Amino acid sequence: xxxxxxxxxxxxxxxSVLFILIASSNLFKFDDNFFxxxxxxxxxxxxxxxxxxxxxxxxxIEQKLQNLTTTIRNYFKEKNIKINNIKIENQNIFxxxxxxxxxxxxxxxxxxxxxxxxYYPRFKSHQLEIEDTGLNFKVNFSRQGLIKLKxxxxxQAIEIVRRRVDEVxxxxxxxxxxxxxxxxxxLPGLDDPMRIKSLLGKTANLTxxxxxxxxxxxxxxxxxxxxxxLEEATVSKRIIISGENLLDAQPKMDTQxxxxxxxxxxxxxxxxxxxxxxxxxxxxxLAIVLDGKIISAPVVRDTIASGSGQISGGxxxxxxxxxxxxxxxxxxxxxxxxxxxxxxxxxxxxxxxxAGMIALAIGFMLVIIFMFIKYKIFGLITNxxxxxxxxxxxxxxxxxxxxxxxxxxxGIILTVGMAVDANVLxxxxxxxxxxxxxxxxxxxxxxxxxxxxxxxxxxxTTLLAAIILFFMGSGPVKGFAVTLGVGIFTTLFSVxxxxxxxxxxxxxxxxxxxxxx
Amino acid sequence: MIAFNKYYNYFNLLSSILxxxxxxxxxxxxxxxxxxxxxxTLIELRASDSKINVSSLRDRFNQMDLGDVSVxxxxxxxxxxxxxxxxxxxxxxxxxxxxxxxxxxxxxxxFRRVENVGxxxxxxxxxxxxxxxxxxxxxxxxxxxxxFEWQFSLGAILALFxxxxxxxxxxxxxxxxxxxxxxxxxxxxxxxxxxxxxxxFDRVRENLRKYSDIKIFELTNISINETLxxxxxxxxxxxxxxxxxxxxxxxxxxxxxLAMILGVVFGTYSSIxxxxxxxxxxxxxxxxxxxxxxxxx
Numbered sequence: 133x134x135x136x137x138x139x140x141x142x143x144x145x146x147x148s149v150l151f152i153l154i155a156s157s158n159l160f161k162f163d164d165n166f167f168x169x170x171x172x173x174x175x176x177x178x179x180x181x182x183x184x185x186x187x188x189x190x191x192x193i194e195q196k197l198q199n200l201t202t203t204i205r206n207y208f209k210e211k212n213i214k215i216n217n218i219k220i221e222n223q224n225i226f227x228x229x230x231x232x233x234x235x236x237x238x239x240x241x242x243x244x245x246x247x248x249x250x251y252y253p254r255f256k257s258h259q260l261e262i263e264d265t266g267l268n269f270k271v272n273f274s275r276q277g278l279i280k281l282k283x284x285x286x287x288q289a290i291e292i293v294r295r296r297v298d299e300v301x302x303x304x305x306x307x308x309x310x311x312x313x314x315x316x317x318x319l320p321g322l323d324d325p326m327r328i329k330s331l332l333g334k335t336a337n338l339t340x341x342x343x344x345x346x347x348x349x350x351x352x353x354x355x356x357x358x359x360x361x362l363e364e365a366t367v368s369k370r371i372i373i374s375g376e377n378l379l380d381a382q383p384k385m386d387t388q389x390x391x392x393x394x395x396x397x398x399x400x401x402x403x404x405x406x407x408x409x410x411x412x413x414x415x416x417x418l419a420i421v422l423d424g425k426i427i428s429a430p431v432v433r434d435t436i437a438s439g440s441g442q443i444s445g446g447x448x449x450x451x452x453x454x455x456x457x458x459x460x461x462x463x464x465x466x467x468x469x470x471x472x473x474x475x476x477x478x479x480x481x482x483x484x485x486x487a488g489m490i491a492l493a494i495g496f497m498l499v500i501i502f503m504f505i506k507y508k509i510f511g512l513i514t515n516x517x518x519x520x521x522x523x524x525x526x527x528x529x530x531x532x533x534x535x536x537x538x539x540x541x542x543g544i545i546l547t548v549g550m551a552v553d554a555n556v557l558x559x560x561x562x563x564x565x566x567x568x569x570x571x572x573x574x575x576x577x578x579x580x581x582x583x584x585x586x587x588x589x590x591x592x593t594t595l596l597a598a599i600i601l602f603f604m605g606s607g608p609v610k611g612f613a614v615t616l617g618v619g620i621f622t623t624l625f626s627v628x629x630x631x632x633x634x635x636x637x638x639x640x641x642x643x644x645x646x647x648x649x
Numbered sequence: 650m651i652a653f654n655k656y657y658n659y660f661n662l663l664s665s666i667l668x669x670x671x672x673x674x675x676x677x678x679x680x681x682x683x684x685x686x687x688x689x690t691l692i693e694l695r696a697s698d699s700k701i702n703v704s705s706l707r708d709r710f711n712q713m714d715l716g717d718v719s720v721x722x723x724x725x726x727x728x729x730x731x732x733x734x735x736x737x738x739x740x741x742x743x744x745x746x747x748x749x750x751x752x753x754x755x756x757x758x759x760f761r762r763v764e765n766v767g768x769x770x771x772x773x774x775x776x777x778x779x780x781x782x783x784x785x786x787x788x789x790x791x792x793x794x795x796x797f798e799w800q801f802s803l804g805a806i807l808a809l810f811x812x813x814x815x816x817x818x819x820x821x822x823x824x825x826x827x828x829x830x831x832x833x834x835x836x837x838x839x840x841x842x843x844x845x846x847x848x849x850f851d852r853v854r855e856n857l858r859k860y861s862d863i864k865i866f867e868l869t870n871i872s873i874n875e876t877l878x879x880x881x882x883x884x885x886x887x888x889x890x891x892x893x894x895x896x897x898x899x900x901x902x903x904x905x906x907l908a909m910i911l912g913v914v915f916g917t918y919s920s921i922x923x924x925x926x927x928x929x930x931x932x933x934x935x936x937x938x939x940x941x942x943x944x945x946x
Contacts, residue, residue, distance in 0.1 A: 176901075184770065326744055333740060470740070471767035480693065480761040487899030495893030499886045506882060539830055542894050542902055546837070546909070549890030553883040557848070560879045586851045589796065590844040596788045597840030601833055604781035606774075609833045616837065 136633055144629045148520055151527030158530060169530050174537035175318060176608050177485050179478030181325040183317040184310065185293070185332060185468045192285050192466045193273070197225055200260075204271075207248050213237065225271040237269065238262065252276055282312045285465040290315050293468075295461035296331050315468070323477045327454075335423050335467050336458035338375035340406070343417035343429050344368045356419070358426045359445065365426060367419045372409045377402025381459035383452035386444065392452040395442040396459065403439025411435035420445070422455075474607070488541035495545045496522070503552055507559060510649055513634045514555045521551055521626040528618050537611030547619030553590060554627040557583045563649055572648050576639050580632065587627075591620050651877070653921055654870040657929060660922040664811055671818025678821050683732075683828035684764060686778065688771035690715075690735040690742065691764040696727050698757035706731065709753055713746060724900040728761075735765065778832040782813070785839045793843070797850060798941045804927030805846045808919035812842045816911045830905040838912030841887070845880065845920040852876050853928065857938045865933050869925040884917045 136144075158170055175182050197220050204227070205215050213236065218227035229237055241262040244251045249260045259277035263270040273281065286309060293315055297305045306318035317332070319325060343365050344353060351370035358364070381396040398406055409418070410432050419429040420443050428445040447455065500518065503511040525544065529536065562579030569575040594616070601613035642648060684691050694706070703720050706729055710718040716734040723730040735742055743763055750758060766774070786809060793802045813835055820827060852872040860868065873880075888910060895906040 186769070330741070469767075470765075472770045473763065473765040475760075475763040477759065477761045479759075484899055484901065487897060487902075491893045491896075491898035491902075494897050495890040498889040498893060502882075502886060502889060538899070538901055539833060539905065542898065542905060545890045545894050545898075546887070549887040550841075550883070552886045553844075553879075556879050556882045560876075564875065586848045589847040589851065592792065593789060593843040593847065594837075594840040596792065597785050597836045600781050600785045600788065601836050604777050604784070605833060606829070609829050612830075612833050 136636055141633065144633060148524065148630065151524040151531075152520070153527075154530050155523045155526035158526070169533055171526070171529050172533055172535040173481075173485075174535045174540065174608060174611055175320060175474070175481075176476050176538045177481045177488075177536065178320055179323055179476050179481035180318065180320040181322045181328070182472070182474040182607065183319070183325065183329070183332070183470055184472035185315045185317065186471045187282075187285055187289050187313045187315070187465075188467045188469060189282055189285055189313060190466075192281065193223055193278075194220075196273075196281065197223065200271075201225055204248065207240075208237070211236070223272060226268050227271075228268045234264070238264065241271075252280065255279075279312060286312055286315065288465040289468065292462050292464050293317065293332060296457065297328060299457045299461055300328055300331065302328075314471075321478065323475065325473070325475055329470060329473075331454060331458065332468055333470065334458055335464045336375065336461070337423050337463045338378070338459060339421045340372040340374070340409075341367045341370060341419050341421060342372070342409075342413060343419050356421060356424060356426050358429075359422075365417075365419060365429060367421065367426070372418070373398065373402045373406050375459060375463045377405070378459055381456040383447075383449060383456045384442070385449075386442070389444070391444060392447045392449050393442045393444045394447070394452050394456045394459070396440065398439040398441075400439075403437070406439065406441070407435060407437040411437075427455075484538045488538055492541060492545050492548075496548055499548055499552065507649070509638065510555075510559055510635070513631055513638070514552055516634065517555065517626045517631040518548060518551060520630050521622050522548065524622045524626065525615070525619050528622060529615070534614050534618075535611055536615070537608040539608045540611030540615045543612040543615030543619065547616060547623065550594070551619070551623040551626075554583075554587045554623060555631055557587055557590075558627070558631075559649060566648065572639055572643055572645070575648075576635065587624075591624060595620050650870070650874045652870065653873050653925075654866055654929075657866075657922065657926045660918075661926055664919070664923055667815050667818070668811060671814045671821070674818050674821040675814070680817065680821050680827045681824045682775075683826040684766050684771065685828045686771050686775040688734070688766050688768040690733055690766075691762070692731040692743075692746070692760055693723060693762035694729045694731060694758055695761050696729065696754075696758045698754060701729075701754055701758055702726075703729065705753075709750060710746075713749055715742075728900075774829065778829070781832060782835055782839070785836050786810075786813075789839060789843050793847070796847070797854070798933075798937055800928055800931045800933045800937060801850050801854070803931070804924040805843060805850065807927055808846050808916075808924040809839055809842055811919045811923050812838055812912055812915040815915050816908060819911055820908070825907070826904055828904065830902070831908050834905050834908035834912065837909060838916060841913060842916030842919060845883075845916050846924045848879065849873060849876050849920050849925065853925070854938055857933070857935050861935045866929050869928055873921055873925060880917060880920070884913055887913050 154169065157168065201218050201220065204225070205218060208215050208229075213229060213233045215227050215229060218225065220226075240246055241249045241258070241260065243249075246258075249258045249262075251258050255276040257274050257276040259274060259280065260271050261274040261277075290307060290309060294307050297307065297317065297319070302319050302322050304320060306316075306320075308316045308318075310316045317328075319328065322328070345366065347353060347366075349368045349370070351368055353366050353368055355364055356367050377398050379397045379399050381394055384393050384395045386393045413432050414434070416432055417429045418432050420427045427443060430444070443455070496518075500515045503514050503518075505511070507514065522544070525547065558579050561583040562576055565575040565578040565582075566572075569578065598613045598617035598620070602610060602617060605613055639648070703722060707718065707720045710720060710731060710733070716736055718731065718733040721730050722728065739745075743760075743765075747760070786806070789809060790802065790806055793805045797805075816835065816838060819825075820831070849872055852875055853869055856863075856868050856872050863871070891906050891910045891913065894902050895910065898906060
């Protein structure tokens, strides 16, 4: 156990130096790419905002089912099958057909190549489930159909969220999927997420629709409130143009009316429809509706064929800027709700770093002094090992660009406290061996061999706890699991290679010394 | 040699009382869950005006119709921690509070930290916390079961339960807040307590093989003494590190380090006075170890 080959010593030295260099790249600037890595600071240390958004898919499902009723009716009409009494209830579509058609309807739904009911080979399942309840058919989304729907609305939503966050221009936002209906947004350095929160809280569904007094409008009508919440207007459900038709939107100052407006440009289809609607609708009120509320309802005075126009509605420059931003980035497929928010101001983050570093320094000093008093020369060896261990730990965290959080710093301090355990187990064992063993080298050998199972046991138990924490914990706590877990490996390395190397050198030089430890 | 075994009965009685009291506390008084597990809003506020104090803040917040509001000093006289339920998960609550506070205090305060956890998330966090602790106990059980004979496993697991229950009992007694970092602390305690027990058990087993004529009552005492200086040194360095975190690591880590300190103390105690006494009460002998080894062959 005490013998080290030259090659091994070289390897241990190189390995330690490499990680010390990597760790020090957090402090100094190296030109080399390899040493360019840095430990990421968690949001609790650098300050910033953590937002967890949940997509409310109910309206999407409702809308999809609505569309489906039309599709089903039309599809079977072509096949000369009449669908009767089709209706939606509790997210199910109900309809009935005459007895003779029953079989063919079922076949359409159950055919793997059905146009109406897509089949997912990956899930081995159809999008829709059909249930024959005797007289009626009941159709709803299958489990896989729902998953598909949720992931696709999540895909769309994350894209829109990214655009909106990017437009606001924070540094290096982190936008990630969570499950199939959540989006995680991390905004480092942002101490006031108010604006982003309000931007993400809006669906930004924009439509232009005519105000009408005709209750029997072919497309149906609905009563909508104005933004100010006071007035109301009856608006046709027929959509002239929607947010999808916008190419660009910008806040502008209308110098004539001396008010802030949002000017927009339409795509070709939009421009055509807008031109047509404004030419036939002169004198009518055109309502500009955002998320179910009327922003304004100007009277059409002229045909607008240029494909551009403007929205006014008593905006301040800030609200106009935000509206333009929302319109540019597009509408969310479904409303988002912020279900978790954690924001840390930058000065608190800095305070936490300082406190963590002071605690680390003091904890380290206390442990080092204690070990030196207790073990003298072997305490010194342990202490040198402890320092190298700390650097290797930081080096590994740097290499993987791990995220360091406040509990993570606690994990490092705890590692320092617990890292001496292995060395203590070895030294105590050596002491016992020396009671009936006169040969120092043999006693040391015995000490290392006989303490091995206990050391292994001790570290595996801590590692198990760290692994569970890593998978179950979130955010800052995960950072604790990382430093604690990585710390176990670096501790074992430094105990079995570095400390043992020093010990072997010392013991070989003091072979015949009495009371070695 | 210290005669630890002289007090086996006394400390078993004490531990039983501690466990029963802790369980009663947990059942009847319950735990003080933070917003991580209960849902709600937390604001850490720093004031630069002496007009802002706990009572003036409480007055302000109570006027805002936020439900049950708690206002406390946080570490020093200028930092405050405000917590409330935020039952309806109102969207712009922080904005409203700011406008409201501006009216009375002007610009002389600063929100250093804002946390808002919705009811759905808090329920999930609680669930995953319970799962994490159960899972870690189960994993430890499996590990010790593979490594040792069942008598040892039982001793180690009882010691683990003791540590977790009594630590939580102390938190209940003093109404200390349970948040995510406490779960991390409890898991680490589980690892530490196991670690401590296993080191002594390793020695007990080794001695069982060595001496056939020493009774387990004596043998556990010998093993405890042989590993004692390691137990003391490791607990001491770990406690030194934890005390450094407790006193210098800032307010946020206080609860975490306190839980760990309690856990290390209880963990060290239980390795000696619970884990070993189980071996004594189950009359473990050399045969137990040897029979098991033959079975394995």
